Amino acid sequence: MASRLQRAIKGAVLNFQRTPAEISAAASRLIAQEKQVHDQVAAQTTPTFANTIKPLAKLENANGGEAAVISFLQNVSTDKQVRDASSEAEKSLLSSRMASMMRADVYKSVKQVLDNKEELAKLDSEDQALVESMARQYRRNGLGLSNEQRAKLEEIKKRLIDLGVEFSRNTNEKDGEALFTRQELDGLPEDYFCDRPVRLHNGVKKYVVTTKYPDMVPIMQMAKSEDTRRLMLQAEETRCPENIALLQEAVKLRLEAARLMGYKTHAEFMLEVNMAKTPQNVLEFENDLRERLDVLADAEIKEIEKLKRADMEAAGQPFKGLFSWDFRYYSNLVKEHKHNVSEELVKQYFPVEQVTRGILDIYQNILRLRFDKVPDPPVWHPDVAMYEVWEADGSEFLGHIYLDLFPRPGKYGHACVNPIRNGYEKEDGTREHPVAAILANFPKPTSTAPALLTHDDVITLLHEMGHLLHHICIQTKWAHFGLDSVQHDFIECPSQLFENWGWEPSVLQKFAVHYKTGEPIPQQLVERLVAAKNEGAGLFNLRQVFFGMFDMAIHNTTDANVDIRSTYMKLREQITRFHGSSNRECCGAATFGHMMGGYDAGYYGYLWAKSFSADMYATRFESAIEDPRTGMDYRRHILHPGGSVDAAAGLEKFLGRNPNNAAFLKSIGLEQ
Template sequence: MTASTMEAVPKGTLINFNILPEEMLSKTQQAINAERAVMDAVAKVEVPTFDSVILPLVNIQSENETTYNTNIILHELSTDSAIRNAGEKCQKLQEEFEIECSMREDVYKVVRQVYSNKAEMEKLVEEDTRLVEKMELEYRRNGLLLPKDKREELSKIKKRLVDLQLDFTRNCRDDEGKESFTRKDLDGLPDRFLEDLETEVVEGTPRYFVNTSYIHYFTVMKHAKKESTRKAMLVLFTTRCPENLQILQEIVELRAKQAKLLGYSTHSEYILEMQMAKTPQAVLDMENDLRNRLTAQGKKELNELVNLKKRDLRKRCIKYEGFFAWDRVYYNRMVIEKRHNISEEVLQQYFPLNTVVRGVLNIYEEMLGLRIVKTECTNIWHEEVELFEVWEAHEKDKFVGHFYLDLHPREGKENGASATRVRSGYEKPDGSRQFPVAIMSASFPKPTSKTPALLKQTNVISFMHEMGHIFHNLCAVTKRSRFHGSKVERDFVEAPSQMLENWAWEPAALRKFSGHYKTGEPIPDSLIKSLIAAKLEGSATVNLGNVFYGMYDMAIHSTTDGKVDINALYRTMFEDITLSDLGDTNTFSVATFDHLVEGYDSKYYGYLYSQVFSEDMFATRFKKEGLDNPKTGRDYRNEILRPGASRDAMVSLEKFLGRKPNNDAFLKSIGL
């Protein structure tokens, strides 16, 4: 990774995020007006062809994408509530306009004429043929073949869903719980964590405030010796956004109603038609098979944790009253530390944020044949944001795209780690190329008063994963923005990112992105050996959790009327599948399960489904041929990343693997 550059980046590649709320709204309305005008004109075309109908629609959508996505970014990441609110209003305008577009019978009529014109279709290149076919199918799936009264009913449902989904995500972002504890309550937590907590003296006793950010939550759950503290933290974390229960309940019912209007028996059936899995039964077969395979090992893991807790409490002269959901993370950490002589706090010292970022980006440079350059960052949404240019390593002056990093938590910013495409790469009307821009956001630890920002290994894996999405979006080269980068099937989209997580367990790679924050020494071989040995500790439990989320998602979306008690079912399935006990707590974690309203409805199974492909790609090519093998990296870039969604994901997989994928490597990776 290079520190700076004197090369001239092509004009018009950067995006201005430093805009006022009123500008956001006016630009959004201008974009909508321009797109509506194009649709009006297209609908009146007397001789529908690809050039007269499809291209104008595609070009205006590509042009407007940056405006729309910028609003989403500012809504999720800005610290200014006025900008966040404007971003939400813009999103609502965008999504309601999208509904309007999807219901334009007059536009569908001319699109269908192009689609039905065999001579016209035969003239097109493969990607444009696919484009017309996908457009026609989307119109049909949006109900354009329904009678007018049914279309109007469908439109009302979609608009109501927009409102509900925005309400749900706003509540998740804004409802940050906070609780105060004494120093004794927080016994066991690292001093580095405690020293920067907000404190207040109450009746002569200092109290430390922790919140529901992922950093605070998991640190407390992993290290707090007092069971009452862990229980209080779990309750705090899982009783946010009570209003979201009713919101999600209505969402599920409306989705079922929408599916029925469109001729599908359930929402899951409607959604899965467009995914690799194709049917709900295929998903349930996969989930149940994994559950059956994992449960025996999960019970063994649970039994070991139960016995460890009993011994621990006996030493402290505390009565054992059961093993609960708030105990798992704490005692699993103890198993890893005792069995493998790994201290999370010691391990963290080898992962300073800057060292990890530099080392991981160097790995991606070598693998993908890129040159990454940190550059001056202006017109951004927060001073912590960093900007990087990406260039071809072996082709002088050939620009690839930009990405931004926004890696620390702050008030008003969306929690967790994610990668977002701001602008797709595509061919502009004049034949020149529009270059892609992407953003990675995370909630990684900040520097303290005594140490730089130090990452846990889970943070390192998250960084590698999300950067996999970034490079999927940067390395794709498609003609149309509709197929750019990670716009692949949702049950494949995680595969490229999951594959790159494997580098976090490879000794040679670990040395490249580690370095003690005081000495700079890479992580020692003995610690690497212990880390790899501990990889499968608790893996059955972790994967049963993934099975639960996928099966719950399918359960609430596989009823014909959506009439299901979403929280009661969540608690029952959670305890049953994950072998967990929620005790006497009155929790409702489903109220913050935001994947259900952010595009993963009936698709959460995709995390496990795509992991089959990711492990197969890694074991078959990279592990076998060498992590540093330039041909393997080039093949991966050309066959998996470059095509984006311009062809079916299965085609890309088979070209890279040289055969059909199988689940052998995946089962081995999770200890089966």
């Protein structure tokens, strides 16, 4: 049956049904193939693009998808043995890749090609970029160090791989849990309790609540009891205590590696290849934005404090300040009071199937694409939807996308896009097509209602779909220049651009329909929702500044023993303006996956890139939000190149000038 299905689907379909033994065998096979190619490259007596660079690039083309699949399964499989095997395979693959990238004999051959300016000049621009990128990768992996220093660096990198895999496994596997009575959950809507597990605790019936987003977020937004919100946040911030030590060790090792490479800090090393270039530029950006946002936050804090003081007075309790578990709850109350926007009312107009189709339609119209849903697809879980992506006129197949939108035990716990296979040109001139998946944790359907999304969930889906389509629309010769090669402080820009469509009334009214009646969302409700867009923008964006400043505090330091826990708690209180928990075991850094998932010294990129996305939207899209001509310009200059060109060059071509942050500041309620 599976083979017939796969023959009916356009393009080469990846196999996600793997046993632990098959995963292990695949990893071993890939490692052996990698060694064979690297040995051949190292043996070249007269290195050229054809006998050195091309074989290395073809290896990435051929093996990248298979390696990604067996690593991906740790995030999605329902079988713990498969997830464990996937984690171990990833460690082996990353260790092998790291060792290969530190081979002096291979680098010698690559460097000779780079230094042959006459041959380099004959290559096209992407091939030239490939040579330069490969040489830079080898250099940044310690080639040029002494044998002793390189051996030490290799030891550090191997340990960092182990730490990253273990951190990720802990956050995926160890959900927090809390038990509450119905009274303790006062404020939550009736559908929150539909199909919710109950448990007797000391003879009292209590509802089981996990730290998965659909359980936790409504409590933080709507539970009237401060104790309930506090205990819920505590369950989240204490569920992986061992991760603090893992991150602490990683920070120390990253600094040691940077020093071996001749840099003062890890951030200095990481930022060298980003748009920001230096830690000083990042800190100036964050501090300038913080000062501007503090002005907004001053007024927002007064509104929130007024509401909490009134609650405390009504309950006959003293006001003790604002705490981290108050942020979402009182921000939500302000929206309701000032704009009459109820999340419970709004979500009735966002059933997940209609929203998904509506968002796909947005991308179809603007980017001139077509999405065909695959019936009975060969996937890793029944909840997963699979689509073929085509040019709108059907002239060209572009790739496969997967949507895995609901939580389950052992699954990755946040929202992200996993690039699984990069596109590239095959030897016969045809293309191998890219594959990617969205992993999210939206509320699941219940016995009485379909899956309903909050407006925040809709924005998240627009964002992640932006990453997905960036990956699918990359049109490079080599897989080397796929999504993961895009400069890290630009990579969020294309996904953030499409968040804007979630605030356009004409767009929302096309796909937001009541899940019972099918009636479109009322215009007045949309107007109130849009009017509330920047409510709390100061505090919300200060929270992003905090994450970026924490990242820089632990990665732009010469102190190898910087205290992760105290730094996190201190900066959160200083920047976000809310007190933290007095419980010493609480620390959000334990589940801050970005710090071990590739965003180290890079979290600032979310706000950095947002200034570019706001500029692109205001300049090219806002006056013609569904203009496919603008969309095709966007594909050509921003999406197609992947990481093969500097992001700044594509931005300048698309905008017709250098970018600026005026539109971004205006979009969050600030004027220059």
